[in-house]
Amino acid sequence: MHQQSDSERSNELEHVFYPRSVAVLGASTEEQKVGSRWMMAFLSDRFQGEVYGVNPGGGEVFGRKLYPNLTSIPGPVDLVVACIPRAQVLEALDDCAAKGIKAIQFFTAGFKETGDQGWAEVEQEMVRRARRGRFRIIGPNCFGVYCPEHGVPYGPWIPSGKVGRIGYISQSGGHAGKMLEIGLTRGISFSKVVSMGNGSDLGSADYLDYLAADAKTEIIGMYLEGPPDSRRLFESLRAVSPNKPVVVWKGGNTEAGAKAIASHTGALAASGSVWSAALGQAGAIEVRGLDELADTLLLLQNVGRLDKSNLGIVCGLIDGGGGEAVLTGDACAWLGLNVPNFTEKTSRALLDLLGQVGSVLCNPVDISQRWGDPRVLEQTMELITADPNIDLLLVYQNADILARFLPPDIVDDLNSVIISFALRREKPVVVVLPPGSVETRRLEIESRLAQEGICVYHSVDRAARAIYNVRRYCAMQRARSVVG
Amino acid sequence: MHQQSDSERSNELEHVFYPRSVAVLGASTEEQKVGSRWMMAFLSDRFQGEVYGVNPGGGEVFGRKLYPNLTSIPGPVDLVVACIPRAQVLEALDDCAAKGIKAIQFFTAGFKETGDQGWAEVEQEMVRRARRGRFRIIGPNCFGVYCPEHGVPYGPWIPSGKVGRIGYISQSGGHAGKMLEIGLTRGISFSKVVSMGNGSDLGSADYLDYLAADAKTEIIGMYLEGPPDSRRLFESLRAVSPNKPVVVWKGGNTEAGAKAIASHTGALAASGSVWSAALGQAGAIEVRGLDELADTLLLLQNVGRLDKSNLGIVCGLIDGGGGEAVLTGDACAWLGLNVPNFTEKTSRALLDLLGQVGSVLCNPVDISQRWGDPRVLEQTMELITADPNIDLLLVYQNADILARFLPPDIVDDLNSVIISFALRREKPVVVVLPPGSVETRRLEIESRLAQEGICVYHSVDRAARAIYNVRRYCAMQRARSVVG
Numbered sequence: 001m002h003q004q005s006d007s008e009r010s011n012e013l014e015h016v017f018y019p020r021s022v023a024v025l026g027a028s029t030e031e032q033k034v035g036s037r038w039m040m041a042f043l044s045d046r047f048q049g050e051v052y053g054v055n056p057g058g059g060e061v062f063g064r065k066l067y068p069n070l071t072s073i074p075g076p077v078d079l080v081v082a083c084i085p086r087a088q089v090l091e092a093l094d095d096c097a098a099k100g101i102k103a104i105q106f107f108t109a110g111f112k113e114t115g116d117q118g119w120a121e122v123e124q125e126m127v128r129r130a131r132r133g134r135f136r137i138i139g140p141n142c143f144g145v146y147c148p149e150h151g152v153p154y155g156p157w158i159p160s161g162k163v164g165r166i167g168y169i170s171q172s173g174g175h176a177g178k179m180l181e182i183g184l185t186r187g188i189s190f191s192k193v194v195s196m197g198n199g200s201d202l203g204s205a206d207y208l209d210y211l212a213a214d215a216k217t218e219i220i221g222m223y224l225e226g227p228p229d230s231r232r233l234f235e236s237l238r239a240v241s242p243n244k245p246v247v248v249w250k251g252g253n254t255e256a257g258a259k260a261i262a263s264h265t266g267a268l269a270a271s272g273s274v275w276s277a278a279l280g281q282a283g284a285i286e287v288r289g290l291d292e293l294a295d296t297l298l299l300l301q302n303v304g305r306l307d308k309s310n311l312g313i314v315c316g317l318i319d320g321g322g323g324e325a326v327l328t329g330d331a332c333a334w335l336g337l338n339v340p341n342f343t344e345k346t347s348r349a350l351l352d353l354l355g356q357v358g359s360v361l362c363n364p365v366d367i368s369q370r371w372g373d374p375r376v377l378e379q380t381m382e383l384i385t386a387d388p389n390i391d392l393l394l395v396y397q398n399a400d401i402l403a404r405f406l407p408p409d410i411v412d413d414l415n416s417v418i419i420s421f422a423l424r425r426e427k428p429v430v431v432v433l434p435p436g437s438v439e440t441r442r443l444e445i446e447s448r449l450a451q452e453g454i455c456v457y458h459s460v461d462r463a464a465r466a467i468y469n470v471r472r473y474c475a476m477q478r479a480r481s482v483v484g
Numbered sequence: 485m486h487q488q489s490d491s492e493r494s495n496e497l498e499h500v501f502y503p504r505s506v507a508v509l510g511a512s513t514e515e516q517k518v519g520s521r522w523m524m525a526f527l528s529d530r531f532q533g534e535v536y537g538v539n540p541g542g543g544e545v546f547g548r549k550l551y552p553n554l555t556s557i558p559g560p561v562d563l564v565v566a567c568i569p570r571a572q573v574l575e576a577l578d579d580c581a582a583k584g585i586k587a588i589q590f591f592t593a594g595f596k597e598t599g600d601q602g603w604a605e606v607e608q609e610m611v612r613r614a615r616r617g618r619f620r621i622i623g624p625n626c627f628g629v630y631c632p633e634h635g636v637p638y639g640p641w642i643p644s645g646k647v648g649r650i651g652y653i654s655q656s657g658g659h660a661g662k663m664l665e666i667g668l669t670r671g672i673s674f675s676k677v678v679s680m681g682n683g684s685d686l687g688s689a690d691y692l693d694y695l696a697a698d699a700k701t702e703i704i705g706m707y708l709e710g711p712p713d714s715r716r717l718f719e720s721l722r723a724v725s726p727n728k729p730v731v732v733w734k735g736g737n738t739e740a741g742a743k744a745i746a747s748h749t750g751a752l753a754a755s756g757s758v759w760s761a762a763l764g765q766a767g768a769i770e771v772r773g774l775d776e777l778a779d780t781l782l783l784l785q786n787v788g789r790l791d792k793s794n795l796g797i798v799c800g801l802i803d804g805g806g807g808e809a810v811l812t813g814d815a816c817a818w819l820g821l822n823v824p825n826f827t828e829k830t831s832r833a834l835l836d837l838l839g840q841v842g843s844v845l846c847n848p849v850d851i852s853q854r855w856g857d858p859r860v861l862e863q864t865m866e867l868i869t870a871d872p873n874i875d876l877l878l879v880y881q882n883a884d885i886l887a888r889f890l891p892p893d894i895v896d897d898l899n900s901v902i903i904s905f906a907l908r909r910e911k912p913v914v915v916v917l918p919p920g921s922v923e924t925r926r927l928e929i930e931s932r933l934a935q936e937g938i939c940v941y942h943s944v945d946r947a948a949r950a951i952y953n954v955r956r957y958c959a960m961q962r963a964r965s966v967v968g
Contacts, residue, residue, distance in 0.1 A: 157888060174804020174885075176810070181884040182919035196933075225810060251810040254817030259846050264806030288818075290811065291918075291943055319641075320658020322748030326709060326735040327659070327774065333738030334772075362743050400665040401658075404641060434775075435942075436665035443923050458919075458942070459775055 010176045012136055013202075013210040016190050017147040019079035023070060023101075024084035025092055027053030029061050031435035034107065035083035035154035036061050041107045045160050050075055070095040074416030080104040081144065086111065086119070089140070093126060097133025103202075104130070104137055105144030107155070112198055113141055113266035120266070126202045141199025141265065143173035146180070146190070149216065154180055154193060164189020165218040166297055167211035169204055171196055171225040171265050172251070175290060179221070182294045185443075187450030188301060191216040196227075198265050203229035207238045212240035219300045220246040221293055221320055222284075225261045234282045241283030242480065245300055245473050248284045249293045250275045283480065285473045295457060295466040302455045303392075303428040307478070310338045310469040312390035313364035314380055317397055317414055318405050321366030324396050326434070331460035332394075335468040339363050346387040352380055364396075374404045374413040381421050381429075393421065393429045394463060401437035408441075422454045424429055430455040432463050496620050497686075497694040499586035501631045501676050503563035507554060507585075509576055510567035511537030513545050518591065519567035520545050521640035529644050530635030533883075534559055554579040565628065570595065570603070573624070577610060579965040581617025587686075588614070588621055589628030596682055597625055597750035604750070611685045625749060626681025627657035630664070630674070638664055638677060648673020649702040650781055651695035653688055655680055655733070655749055659774060660925065661707070662806055666778045669927075671934030672785060675700040682749050687713035689720045696724035703784045704730040709745045718766045725767030726964065729784055729957050732768045733777045734759045758902045762955045767964065769957045770958040771903045775856070779941060779950040787912040791962070793955040794822045796874035797848035798864055801881055801898055802889050805850030808880050811850050812916070816946035817876075819952040823847050830871040837863055848880075856890045858897040865905050865913075877905065878947060883929055884920035891924075899929055906938045914939040916947050928941075 021040055026035030035053070040062055042051045049384045052073050055066040055162050067073050070092075080101050082092060086108050096104050111123035123140065127441065130137045146152055148160035155173070158180050166188065170176035173195035183189060191214065194207050194454050202226035211217045220240070227233060237246055252261035253272030279286045287293045311332055315324035341361055342350070353376065354369050365384070370376040395418055402411045422429040433446055433456050446456045458462035506526055510519030510799055519537070525544055526535045536557050539550040551557050554564065554576075564585050566576060570592050580588050595607035607624065622628045630636055632644035639657070642664045650672065654660035657679035667673060675698065678691050688711040695701045704724070711717060736745035737756030763770045771777045795816055799808035816823050826834070826847055837860065838853050840958045849868070854860040868874050879902055886895045906913040917930055917940050929939045941947035 008708070078502075106548040119773070157885070170807075172804070172807025172810065174800075174807035174882075177885060178882060178918070178920060179805055181882075181922075184921040185919065185923060223807070253813055254814045256813030256817040256823040256848070257810045258813075260806070260809035260813045260848055260850075263846060263850075264810060291817065291945075316658075320656070320661055323654075323656025323658035323662075323735070324709070324746070325744035326557060326741045326748060328736055329740030329742075329744045330738045331773065334742040339740040362747060364740070364744055366744075366747075393574070398658075398662060398665075401641070434662070435669065436662060436761060438665075439669060439927050440924065459773070461773060461775075 011207045012102065013206065014139070015135065016138065016145055017079050017152070018150045019102070019152070021052070021077050022047070022049060022079045022081060023052040023054055023077045023378045024081045024083065025054045025062055025070070027066060028055050029059040029066070031061060034156055038081055038083060041156045041159065045153045046152060048321040062288065069313040070099040070101070070170055071175060073099070076100070078102045081107065083107045086122070089126060090122065090129065093133065094131040096135055097129065101135050103135055105142060106137065106140030106197070107143065108153065109141035111140055111266070112200070113263060115262065115266070115416050123198065123200050124406060130201055134207070137201035137224065138194065139197035140200065143195035145177065146193035148190065162189040162303065164191055165216070166190045166221060166301060167214065167217035167219070168193045168221040169196060169207045169211070170194070170223040171199065171204070171227060172223055173197065173321060175223045178290060179294060185447070185450070186235045186298055186456065187453065188294060188298050197227070199227050203227055203232070205229045205232040208233065208236045208240060212236065212244060218244055219297060220244055221297050222246060222248045223251065223293070225251050225265050225327035234278050237279070237282035237284050242477055246284045247287055247293055247296045247469070248279055249289065249299070250279070250288045283476060285469050287469065291462065292465055295462050296469045298455050299430070299470050302453050303430070303470070305474050306392065306467065306471045307474055308391040309467055310340050310389055310391045311394055312384040312387065313339060313394045313396065314367060314377070314384065314391070315364050316366035316368030317377065318341055318402050320398060320401055321368035325364035325366045328363035328394065328396050328460045335464045337464055337468060340389045342384070342387050343389055346383050349383050350380065353383070372402065372410060372414065374417050378417045380416065385427050386419065391427060392467065393427055394432065395429065396432045396460065398436065399433060399442035400438045402478065403438045403441055411445070417450060419449065419454065422452060432457050434458055496586065497690065499562045499621065500620065500629055501636070502634045503586070503636070505536070505559060506533060506563045506565060506698045507536040507538055507557060508565045508567065509538045509554070511550060512539050512541070513543040513550070515545060522565055522567060525640045525643065529637045532635060533540070535612070536561065554585070557583070560584070562586045563924055564890055565591065567591045573610060574613065577613040577617065580619055581613065583650040585619050589626060590621065590624030591627065593625035595624055595750070596684070597747060597850065599746065599750070607682065607684050613743050614685055621685035622678065623681035624684065627660065627679035630677035632674065644789065646673040648675055648785065649700070649762065650674045650705060650785060650920040651698065651701035651703070652677040652705040653680060653695070654678070654707040655683065655688070655711060655771060656707055657681065659707045662774060663778060669931070669934070670778065671937065671938065672778060673780050683711050683713070687711055687716070689713045689716040692717065692720045692724060696720065696728060702728055703781060704728055705781050706730060706732045707735065707777070708732060709735050709749050718762050721763070721766035721768050721804070726961055730768045731771055731777055731780045731784070732763055733771045733773060733952070734763070738950055752832045767960060769953050771953065776949055779946050780953045782939050783914070783950040783954050786937050787914070787954070789958050790876065790951065790955045791958050792875040793951055794824050794873055794875045795878050796826070796868040796871065796876070797878045798824060798861070798868065799848050799850060799880035800850035800852030802856035803852045803860065804884055804885055805852035809848040809850045809883070812878065812880050815946045819948045821948055821952060824873045826868070826871050827873055829844045830867050831869050834864065837867070856886065856894060856898065857899050861898055862901045865901065869905060869911050875911060876951065877911055878916065879913065881918045882920065883894065883917060883926035884922045886897055887922045887925055895929070899932060903933065903936045903938065906936060912942065914947055916941050916944050917943055935961065
């Protein structure tokens with residue numbers, strides 16, 4: 001294997017995420033074919049470079065000429081997107097070498113993951129030919145790269161959206177797409193995403209090293225099924241995690257999951273406990289599913305590090321606050337999150353504000369006795385923000401009961417209060433907004449809060465788990481820096 | 485204490501859930517006051533009996549006379565709803581005795597739960613006066629009863645909806661309301677609900693015994709904070725659970741939760757492990773939150789008992805099925821649910837149907853290679869339904885990727901296939917439909933499936949937990965019946 005320096009590697013990946021031009025192998029005169037759709041995705045996105053379609057049959061699509069092969073394209077090509085039958089990949093790679101491309105990503109699947117020895121060998125030969133041609137392979141069996149800053153869409157699937165600070169590496173193209181879809185609603189934005197597929201050439205550690213050095217990436221998420229370069233990955237994780245938090249979901253830690261993995265990316269899943277231990281030692285934040293991954297990335301994006309996490313909880317925005325106080329208190333305490341007593345001063349002020357009857361005046365505090373008054377919410381949040389025992393505010397909001405008892409403008413006013421405290425950035429504010437009977441209205445509220453950069457969770461459990469994950473990461477990194 | 489037979493008790497509660505007439509103490513000429521709203525809730529519901537408003541000041545509301553007191557009402561009154569200041573409750577109870585009512589429910593709060601000895605004694609005196617007057621108290625500090633069959637709304641909050649087969653007892657009025665709101669979207673319907681508040685007279689065991697004997701109730705849910713009659717409750721639980729599954733969420737099993745409980749219903753929360761052990765011995769299904777309670781009740785309602793639960797999982801309705809197969813496999817296996825291999829025969833038929841490349845052909849099965857074809861989904865479900873290794877089908881559906889690649893009518897066709905298999909009732913079908921970027925569309929799909937009586941879950945974790953809970957209950961009851 002050709003030995004490369006770190007900077008050589010980084011330069012190569014720069015071309016992957018910021019290609020100056022793109023060619024799609026397998027575009028065709030049929031607009032609905034995946035190659036044509038992929039080509040259109042680039043053409044209709046913010047991508048500024050040249051976009052070429054390649055098909056041996058020639059012809060036109062979207063009013064653009066289809067070139068019979070790569071070498072007949074007049075200008076230089078940085079990135080090739082391949083949506084061609086697997087029987088054609090080796091020949092295509094020779095064309096790539098002749099054209100002098102930088103990288104090729106293969107949507108084409110059917111190699112190692114089929115379990116067929118012959119096709120596994122083709123996958124190895126693909127890597128050899130790429131090495132010889134001095135270009136890199138992304139995949140095969142993947143959606144490849146997404147870079148909204150550069151107008152690179154997520155395959156034919158999702159147009160490039162808001163530019164964020166989260167880099168995301170996924171061994172499943174589906175999970176990467178789903179994360180982007182979730183992000184659209186919840187306000188999670190990405191700097192770069194890569195669906196790495198089988199990772200036969202560029203592997204998880206290559207992408208992680210790139211994101212570690214990338215100034216546009218501050219937080220990293222990963223979905224892994226058991227990448228072939230796991231030893232190097234743990235070294236890279238250890239190096240990056242003090243500087244940038246890395247949240248890792250390792251799939252296939254059960255027999256049923258591992259069985260699926262073998263057919264999916266052809267990876268051999270090591271045992272779950274081995275992975276957990278190694279991730280912990282490397283300083284990564286381990287999560288157990290897509291929702292927890294999204295929840296944790298969202299908190300890191302909007303709130304950042306949490307050196308302390310004593311929670312002040314406000315509930316009962318209109319009624320039902322007693323049960324909500326129990327629920328929120330339990331859910332936080334189950335994870336060992338501290339929901340401390342307020343100071344004497346705060347408690348006395350809350351008593352003056354809310355009165356005693358029918359209210360839960362400890363922490364969680366139930367303000368329902370004052371029946372949906374935005375001024376009372378504001379004063380309560382003011383008192384809790386000023387309380388030295390509290391580091392972080394959690395507001396529990398039931399959209400359906402609010403909708404039944406209050407006019408929409410008052411509900412908007414309540415949310416304006418929450419937003420104003422979040423924007424003050426004195427103490428972080430997270431919101432729990434559970435599903436119920438007024439889903440359209442609830443989504444409006446969620447969307448407004450998300451646009452203002454506020455973390456919204458569907459349940460206290462999920463909010464608490466994200467807070468726990470981030471706090472644990474910070475404590476671990478602090479302990480490490482002390483130990484040296 | 486007056487000793488009653490079981491049938492006497494049941495008769496009393498019959499008047500509570502099926503009152504022939506209702507009087508609201510604290511209705512007023514102001515339409516927005518809670519008492520007036522409660523009165524209007526009865527008037528605008530399907531309730532067939534007389535509805536009277538009572539206010540010492542007299543006057544009219546909604547074109548109806550307000551009576552100065554209970555005794556001035558011309559006809560008989562079964563159920564009184566009290567929304568009056570706590571200082572007036574004892575006098576009101578004497579009126580109730582004079583009027584010969586059957587039961588009174590107190591929205592009025594501020595008794596034992598305040599921690600004030602004087603008001604705790606008033607609560608005890610209320611019970612003494614009710615015993616003397618030979619009527620019963622629901623609450624205080626509660627929303628009282630809901631009975632859709634009889635047109636009894638959930639307080640001024642939620643009109644009576646579809647009549648279901650689930651009875652629900654809640655020590656939090658807020659959680660009972662939230663459960664009803666969740667049920668509206670997810671298709672969970674109730675026979676009776678009671679928000680029992682402090683439970684100073686009628687307690688959790690009284691309601692449970694009533695629901696146990698109630699022919700309209702087949703499944704029971706409970707939210708408890710630590711009812712005063714817990715010893716009797718466990719006896720009742722043990723008696724009912726072989727016949728009707730009882731799903732119990734015990735709040736306040738942490739210090740933070742228990743602290744909130746003291747202020748909420750004034751209950752003393754016993755330790756969580758003691759409760760868990762006692763619930764297990766009594767044969768109840770213990771859950772750890774409102775979502776899990778709803779998820780489990782939904783499965784019991786739509787699917788019923790599960791003596792076996794070998795899962796057949798279908799994913800990748802259009803693309804992304806590889807990662808989905810890993811995710812669903814893992815989530816089920818984490819809870820010890822079996823995702824067995826298909827028979828040789830099924831496997832071969834799936835290979836013929838789907839082809840090998842790019843598909844995960846084991847269980848979970850990924851049908852994405854055939855790109856959103858409803859016929860392929862139908863044939864796949866047919867094969868899995870016929871497989872003797874499989875007891876239960878789980879279909880994983882990502883609404884956002886479907887919406888991006890398929891026209892709406894094809895997505896509808898895919899769901900029609902799912903519905904047709906669910907309606908055949910050969911093997912139960914549950915659907916996982918996770919949130920993403922097309923929430924309005926996703927809710928349409930969820931609503932359609934829910935109306936057809938299909939269980940829809942937001943995550944595989946939640947579906948798997950519900951299946952686990954029901955299967956565990958059935959295994960436990962079977963073991964008991966064998967032991968005798």
